[in-house]
Amino acid sequence: MSKTFQPQGQQQSVPPTTPSNDEHWMRVALVAARAASELGEVPVGACVVSSDGTLLAVAGNRTRINCDPTAHAEIVALREAARQVGNYRLTETIVYSTIEPCAMCAGALVQARVKRLAYGAPDERAGAVASVFRVCDASSLNHCLELTPGVLEEECRNMMQAFFRARRKARIKE
Numbered sequence: 001m002s003k004t005f006q007p008q009g010q011q012q013s014v015p016p017t018t019p020s021n022d023e024h025w026m027r028v029a030l031v032a033a034r035a036a037s038e039l040g041e042v043p044v045g046a047c048v049v050s051s052d053g054t055l056l057a058v059a060g061n062r063t064r065i066n067c068d069p070t071a072h073a074e075i076v077a078l079r080e081a082a083r084q085v086g087n088y089r090l091t092e093t094i095v096y097s098t099i100e101p102c103a104m105c106a107g108a109l110v111q112a113r114v115k116r117l118a119y120g121a122p123d124e125r126a127g128a129v130a131s132v133f134r135v136c137d138a139s140s141l142n143h144c145l146e147l148t149p150g151v152l153e154e155e156c157r158n159m160m161q162a163f164f165r166a167r168r169k170a171r172i173k174e
């Protein structure tokens with residue numbers, strides 16, 4: 001992969017976070033999602049990677065454990081990444097999320113000036129990247145993210161569906 005600057009865009013990608021490595025980083029997010037589900041959390045995982053390929057933060061949902069409605073995987077990971085780099089702007093980072101972010105998380109990604117978002121499965125009910133709202137590339141906001149949907153989509157969707165299926169079953173037994 002060439003590192004030469006391409007005049008048209010911000011495509012001076014370095015190998016570790018090029019789309020060809022998206023599946024690797026999505027697997028890191030999936031591990032966090034699985035760990036969250038084992039704690040009874042909705043299995044969403046996210047990680048923040050700098051464009052030179054350093055993992056800055058990885059997190060799963062923690063809303064129940066933290067008793068915090070804002071403790072979605074993306075928010076927890078963004079907070080940790082900002083602490084790691086000592087900057088509330090995460091301009092040279094890529095965020096990987098197993099599920100299309102909600103309105104709160106999509107807004108936080110814009111606030112953090114994240115460069116690119118890659119996500120797994122769409123969330124047709126609450127997704128705020130493409131499904132219900134388009135927060136990450138709204139022309140009225142002063143920052144747009146590059147978007148890469150559908151990374152390991154099936155694995156991400158399956159994890160979510162298995163969790164809710166198991167929860168429904170548990171409720172029927174009660």
Ligand code: ZN
Pocket residue numbers: 072073074101102103104105106
């Ligand atoms: Zn969210």
